[in-house]
Amino acid sequence: MSSKVVHVAIIGAGGVGKCFINQLSAFAAKSSVTLKTILLSRSKTALVSRDYSGINLSTWESDFASSAVATPAFPAETLDFLKSAPGPVILVDNTSNESVAAAYPQFLNAGIHIVTPNKKGFSSGIQLWNDIFAAAKNGGNPNGGYVFHEASCGAGLPVISTIKELVETGDVIKKIEGVFSGTMSFLFNNYAPLDGKGTMGFADAVKFAKDEGYTEPDPRDDLNGADVARKLTILARLSGLQVEDITKFPIQSLVPADLESAKDGDEYLAKLPGHKSNDDIAEKKAAAEAQGGVIRYVGSIDFSAGSEVVDKVSVGLRTFDKTSPIAGLQGADNIISITTERYNKTPLVIQGAGAGGDVTAMGVLGDLIKVLQRI
Numbered sequence: 271m272s273s274k275v276v277h278v279a280i281i282g283a284g285g286v287g288k289c290f291i292n293q294l295s296a297f298a299a300k301s302s303v304t305l306k307t308i309l310l311s312r313s314k315t316a317l318v319s320r321d322y323s324g325i326n327l328s329t330w331e332s333d334f335a336s337s338a339v340a341t342p343a344f345p346a347e348t349l350d351f352l353k354s355a356p357g358p359v360i361l362v363d364n365t366s367n368e369s370v371a372a373a374y375p376q377f378l379n380a381g382i383h384i385v386t387p388n389k390k391g392f393s394s395g396i397q398l399w400n401d402i403f404a405a406a407k408n409g410g411n412p413n414g415g416y417v418f419h420e421a422s423c424g425a426g427l428p429v430i431s432t433i434k435e436l437v438e439t440g441d442v443i444k445k446i447e448g449v450f451s452g453t454m455s456f457l458f459n460n461y462a463p464l465d466g467k468g469t470m471g472f473a474d475a476v477k478f479a480k481d482e483g484y485t486e487p488d489p490r491d492d493l494n495g496a497d498v499a500r501k502l503t504i505l506a507r508l509s510g511l512q513v514e515d516i517t518k519f520p521i522q523s524l525v526p527a528d529l530e531s532a533k534d535g536d537e538y539l540a541k542l543p544g545h546k547s548n549d550d551i552a553e554k555k556a557a558a559e560a561q562g563g564v565i566r567y568v569g570s571i572d573f574s575a576g577s578e579v580v581d582k583v584s585v586g587l588r589t590f591d592k593t594s595p596i597a598g599l600q601g602a603d604n605i606i607s608i609t610t611e612r613y614n615k616t617p618l619v620i621q622g623a624g625a626g627g628d629v630t631a632m633g634v635l636g637d638l639i640k641v642l643q644r645i
């Protein structure tokens with residue numbers, strides 16, 4: 271008797287690590303379901319198993335390197351190929367591409383399941399969010415595919431599933447606060463350490479974070495706060511707050527206005543030393559120190575504050591007492607503190623590595639397993 275077959279299509283199969291595919295192969299070897307990877311694509315080239323027999327995952331890297339097959343046009347050709355598969359299909363979107371995310375509703379409507387670490391689908395305009403969940407089985411469409419995006423906030427940390435479960439079981443979220451960016455965590459844990467001995471200037475701390483591999487190739491992509499704002503948007507929506515998009519609440523960018531136009535990350539890094547914005551940050555650090563605290567770059571949603579999104583959601587620098595768990599974070603870790611009606615006196619706290627190939631891939635594979643358990 272042959273076991274159930276599920277097809278997997280991975281778009282965005284480039285990047286540094288091979289973590290997801292390695293974890294997938296190990297999982298497939300012991301799973302009672304037969305998993306066949308039928309598409310592995312980067313933006314230009316792909317491996318495509320036209321006959322749906324499956325790509326050999328033990329040789330995918332060299333096969334990919336020598337592949338001259340053009341990536342199927344997206345979304346139309348990709349959708350047609352996946353729709354014709356002889357069984358269920360799970361699409362793994364491993365890009366950070368907004369137009370890929372914009373097509374989720376079409377895939378879900380066709381019964382294709384989606385698992386992804388890509389924040390774009392869930393943190394762009396609220397219309398896309400509504401369209402995605404209207405098309406999804408776990409949103410209201412009985413014929414739709416499932417969609418899960420655990421790794422879109424905090425990588426493998428169980429942030430999204432925890433908030434969903436709190437809300438579904440009738441708890442009420444009062445406040446979510448934390449460090450949502452591995453880059454910002456590393457930066458401020460070094461720039462303003464708990465022992466008060468931070469000797470690096472802000473520009474040096476940014477350069478150190480970049481050299482240690484903790485920033486995007488252009489550090490401004492982390493320092494402008496947009497990544498944190500996207501994650502907060504996702505958590506706010508899950509908690510019942512209708513955030514239209516990331517322009518609807520204050521985001522403190524750490525990129526000075528006149529360096530936004532620097533042509534690339536290198537020019538920005540070259541011009542940052544000696545910039546007066548460093549003095550402003552140093553003043554905030556000193557003021558925090560004087561009152562026994564440290565500065566940290568955090569995101570916060572306070573449901574009791576004001577009546578509008580603009581009052582409740584914010585992203586930026588804040589001072590924390592040295593005894594607070596947010597101040598005591600290590601390395602590039604994330605921490606998310608959730609206060610609810612039930613977790614009232616002491617918040618529920620989730621802490622650990624919030625970025626990196628292996629933990630991100632784990633979040634995605636965990637979602638894939640959730641789909642398998644449901645179909």
Ligand SMILES: NC(=O)c1ccc[n+]([C@@H]2O[C@H](COP(=O)([O-])OP(=O)(O)OC[C@H]3O[C@@H](n4cnc5c(N)ncnc54)[C@H](OP(=O)(O)O)[C@@H]3O)[C@@H](O)[C@H]2O)c1
Pocket residue numbers: 281282283284285286311312313314315341344364365366367370387388389421422423424425426624625626630
């Ligand atoms: N939540 C977290 O803590 C966390 C941590 C790490 C990563 N992530 C997320 O994980 C995802 C992957 O990260 P990344 O840095 O590797 O993203 P990325 O820089 O966008 O690269 C991913 C790949 O997507 C490919 N790609 C883009 N558009 C495509 C298309 N239409 N069809 C096929 N391939 C396409 C690119 O191909 P080429 O190579 O050909 O350019 C690239 O290989 C992102 O969404 C990121 O935000 C989340």
Ligand SMILES: *[C@@H]1O[C@H](CO)[C@@H](O)[C@H](O)[C@H]1NC(C)=O
Pocket residue numbers: 280282283284285286287288289290291364626627628630631
């Ligand atoms: C998916 O994205 C993660 C995080 O950027 C990356 O480490 C991993 O290599 C990607 N997976 C594949 C199959 O490219």
Ligand SMILES: *[C@@H]1O[C@H](CO)[C@@H](O)[C@H](O)[C@H]1NC(C)=O
Pocket residue numbers: 326327328329
């Ligand atoms: C996959 O490739 C490996 C290494 O070449 C080979 O030993 C194995 O038989 C292949 N598996 C299939 C199913 O073709």
Ligand SMILES: *[C@@H]1O[C@H](CO)[C@@H](O)[C@H](O)[C@H]1NC(C)=O
Pocket residue numbers: 313343344345367368369370
């Ligand atoms: C995003 O995907 C679209 C559709 O495939 C593609 O045309 C575009 O080049 C991609 N953008 C990036 C930055 O990879």
